[in-house]
Amino acid sequence: xxxxxxxxxxxxxxxxxxxxxxxxxxxxxxxxxxxxxxxxxxxxxxxxxxxxxxxxxxxxxxxxxxxxxxxxxxxxxxxxxxxxxxxxxxxxxxxxxxxxxxxxxxxxxxx
Amino acid sequence: xxxxxxxxxxxxxxxxxxxxxxxxxxxxxxxxxxxxxxxxxxxxxxxxxxxxxxxxxxxxxxxxxxxxxxxxxxxxxxxxxxxxxxxxxxxxxxxxxxxxxxxxxxxxxxxxxxxxxx
Numbered sequence: 001x002x003x004x005x006x007x008x009x010x011x012x013x014x015x016x017x018x019x020x021x022x023x024x025x026x027x028x029x030x031x032x033x034x035x036x037x038x039x040x041x042x043x044x045x046x047x048x049x050x051x052x053x054x055x056x057x058x059x060x061x062x063x064x065x066x067x068x069x070x071x072x073x074x075x076x077x078x079x080x081x082x083x084x085x086x087x088x089x090x091x092x093x094x095x096x097x098x099x100x101x102x103x104x105x106x107x108x109x110x111x
Numbered sequence: 112x113x114x115x116x117x118x119x120x121x122x123x124x125x126x127x128x129x130x131x132x133x134x135x136x137x138x139x140x141x142x143x144x145x146x147x148x149x150x151x152x153x154x155x156x157x158x159x160x161x162x163x164x165x166x167x168x169x170x171x172x173x174x175x176x177x178x179x180x181x182x183x184x185x186x187x188x189x190x191x192x193x194x195x196x197x198x199x200x201x202x203x204x205x206x207x208x209x210x211x212x213x214x215x216x217x218x219x220x221x222x223x224x225x226x227x228x229x
Contacts, residue, residue, distance in 0.1 A: 004153070034217070041222030041223060042220045042223065043154075043202070044220075045217055048217055088154070097144075097159065097216070098144070098159060099144075099154075099156060099218060101153045101154040101155070104153070
């Protein structure tokens with residue numbers, strides 16, 4: 001059975017700090033890894049990673065995938081209170097595009 | 112462009128009752144997915160429609176759950192009769208091409224329906 005593990009499960013930082021969120025996976029037929037941000041309701045899409053070593057960036061957020069070691073990291077630099085959310089990692093590893101999710105990392109950024 | 116919408120946002124019912132959740136995907140998206148998050152657990156896949164056809168329903172927990180997507184547009188998920196363990200947040204997601212494109216297509220999520228069974 002496919003499995004995704006995120007760490008830490010919870011993280012509290014101060015504004016301006018840099019954070020690194022981790023996601024490891026065990027899946028068959030890996031196709032992609034996705035990061036989502038969930039603030040109150042709908043998880044919103046951040047990144048899709050399919051190739052090792054290629055960093056994806058969007059503003060202060062960046063992510064990279066290591067397909068040999070089966071993990072991904074999500075970095076957030078110069079954190080702001082608006083970055084407070086649950087960050088979800090999901091992997092598409094089976095036929096039919098079903099996503100397998102980790103439990104998520106609850107990030108709290110204090111002023 | 113409107114995102115994925117779900118109705119209702121919250122439903123409270125008693126054990127044994129029936130509830131129907133609705134999902135309207137992004138216009139033009141052939142692929143529609145249902146997921147569920149129960150308390151303290153990760154989001155888990157329930158089923159996948161391609162247009163009006165069920166592509167994968169291996170995640171449906173039991174035959175008390177019935178999903179439909181008549182006409183290939185919106186979808187409903189009916190729980191009948193509801194049990195206490197059905198409580199959780201039910202998410203719907205849609206994507207344009209999905210597995211048919213031979214590659215992962217981004218799934219966009221709705222805000223979820225929080226179901227509470229008393």
